[in-house]
Amino acid sequence: MVVKTEWLVRGAVESVFVVGSILLALAVDEWAENRDFAELADQSLGIFEQELVQNRDRVEDGLPYHQGIRDILGQMVATPPPVIDLRRIMEGLETPVLLNTAWETALATGALTHMDFDVVRALSLTYSIQEGFTSRSRSDRPRIGTGEEMSPADFTAQVQQAYDYVAALTRDEAELLTVYQQALQLVGRYHGTAPPERAETAADNN
Amino acid sequence: MTRLPVGFRWTVLMGTLAALGWGAPVDAQSEGGEAVAIVVHPDTDAANLTFNELRRIFRGERQFWEDGRRVTLLMRAPAAAERALVLDRIYEMDEDEFREYWIGKMFRAEVAAGPKLVYSADMARDLVTVIPGAITFVPVADVSSESKVVRIDGLLPSDADYILR
Numbered sequence: 221m222v223v224k225t226e227w228l229v230r231g232a233v234e235s236v237f238v239v240g241s242i243l244l245a246l247a248v249d250e251w252a253e254n255r256d257f258a259e260l261a262d263q264s265l266g267i268f269e270q271e272l273v274q275n276r277d278r279v280e281d282g283l284p285y286h287q288g289i290r291d292i293l294g295q296m297v298a299t300p301p302p303v304i305d306l307r308r309i310m311e312g313l314e315t316p317v318l319l320n321t322a323w324e325t326a327l328a329t330g331a332l333t334h335m336d337f338d339v340v341r342a343l344s345l346t347y348s349i350q351e352g353f354t355s356r357s358r359s360d361r362p363r364i365g366t367g368e369e370m371s372p373a374d375f376t377a378q379v380q381q382a383y384d385y386v387a388a389l390t391r392d393e394a395e396l397l398t399v400y401q402q403a404l405q406l407v408g409r410y411h412g413t414a415p416p417e418r419a420e421t422a423a424d425n426n
Numbered sequence: 427m428t429r430l431p432v433g434f435r436w437t438v439l440m441g442t443l444a445a446l447g448w449g450a451p452v453d454a455q456s457e458g459g460e461a462v463a464i465v466v467h468p469d470t471d472a473a474n475l476t477f478n479e480l481r482r483i484f485r486g487e488r489q490f491w492e493d494g495r496r497v498t499l500l501m502r503a504p505a506a507a508e509r510a511l512v513l514d515r516i517y518e519m520d521e522d523e524f525r526e527y528w529i530g531k532m533f534r535a536e537v538a539a540g541p542k543l544v545y546s547a548d549m550a551r552d553l554v555t556v557i558p559g560a561i562t563f564v565p566v567a568d569v570s571s572e573s574k575v576v577r578i579d580g581l582l583p584s585d586a587d588y589i590l591r
Contacts, residue, residue: 277538284498285542288557292549308545312503316539 257334264322264331265411268343269404271322275350276400278316283393289313290390293383300372300379307364310382315357315389323347339410346403353392360385461566461583461591462508464576465554470495470561474577477589483561484516486528486537495559500550501541508547508565515590563590 289309296306323343326332332340362381370378464480466472471493475483482488489497502509504521513519519527528540544550547568554560555572566583569575581588 274535274538281496281498281538282542284496284557284559285500285553288553288560291556292552305546305549308549312543312545312549314539314542 260329260331261334262411264326264329265335265339265407267322267325269407269411271319272346272400272404272407275316275318276397276404278318279393279396279400282314282316283390283397286313286386286390286393290383290386293379293386296379297376297383300376303364303366303370303375306375306379306382307366310362310364313386315354316393318350318354320347320350336410339406342403342406346399349396349399353396356392357389360388460507461588462511462563463566463569463573463583464561464563464578464590465551465569465573466576467554467556467558467560468572468574469558470574472576473574474580477579480576480578481516484512486531486540489537491559498557498560499541500544500553500557500560500562502547502550502563503543503545506547508563511590512563 293309300306326343332343362378362385364378364382365374464475470491472491479488483497484499486499491497501512513521513524517524517527528537531537532540544553544562547564550562550564551568551570551573554562561576564573569583575582578589583590
């Protein structure tokens with residue numbers, strides 16, 4: 221009887237140890253997995269931050285130039301220039317090339333699912349606005365005629381169209397800069413870094 | 427997030443190359459042998475630059491003025507005589523090396539974008555007066571009374587030892 225009791229006690233203790241070991245192993249595994257996911261999310265936030273800074277710098281770099289073009293086109297609306305001048309201005313006009321690699325990578329790796337919802341929502345909004353900007357700056361760009369087939373009234377209308385396009389472009393760029401700045405603040409809060417400083421920008425002079 | 431169509435990527439690449447002067451039209455108004463003035467936006471707090479400072483600005487190594495404004499570099503399209511002079515004296519590069527230089531800087535994210543292209547001296551002169559932080563170069567004959575010409579190593583384009591001629 222004593223032997224049987226000892227066996228039962230030993231069995232119970234061993235069972236507790238086995239189950240405890242399994243639970244501990246599972247807990248350690250889950251902890252390691254959570255840590256990996258947290259690292260992935262943090263790494264992604266770092267990449268988002270770098271990309272947003274690059275995109276912001278590109279917009280910031282082009283904005284004063286576009287504002288200058290806008291002001292010159294504004295003067296041209298009152299006194300239309302030779303067609304060649306308008307064509308040259310519009311041909312030289314470049315819109316910033318903006319990256320969305322971080323967003324695509326985060327989607328592909330599933331990193332977004334491990335981030336705070338507020339950050340994901342802000343990033344989604346940022347990239348949507350950015351995509352809308354890129355799309356509009358491409359599709360709304362006016363094509364300037366050669367001048368031979370245009371009446372003076374038509375040409376004046378083209379100058380106005382070019383002005384409207386560049387004015388909208390600068391407005392969109394100023395808005396995009398604000399969006400980037402806010403997104404960077406939010407990402408910095410979760411990533412644990414202060415948002416990178418920006419110099420006085422043309423948006424401030426808009 | 428949709429991927430950009432291949433055609434658009436080509437357009438962007440060709441646009442970047444165009445900004446760096448690849449395939450741009452030849453300017454028939456180019457003149458040779460004339461001094462080239464360095465002109466900045468009137469509000470820019472720079473009346474004199476050393477040649478080394480000028481080189482750093484043109485090479486994108488210095489991207490902000492002392493007041494924190496971003497430098498906007500306006501470059502003439504290829505085949506303008508003043509561009510050839512600037513490439514020779516300031517960059518010490520030919521067109522191919524210049525293009526490679528700026529694309530390399532953009533790839534390494536050392537600059538946000540390359541110089542902004544202008545197709546005539548008039549456009550350069552007009553734009554530099556309306557873009558805060560802008561800097562460009564124009565033949566001295568195209569300098570207007572509104573232009574703020576910067577001394578290089580204390581010399582103006584009218585001085586005999588001026589470097590950009």
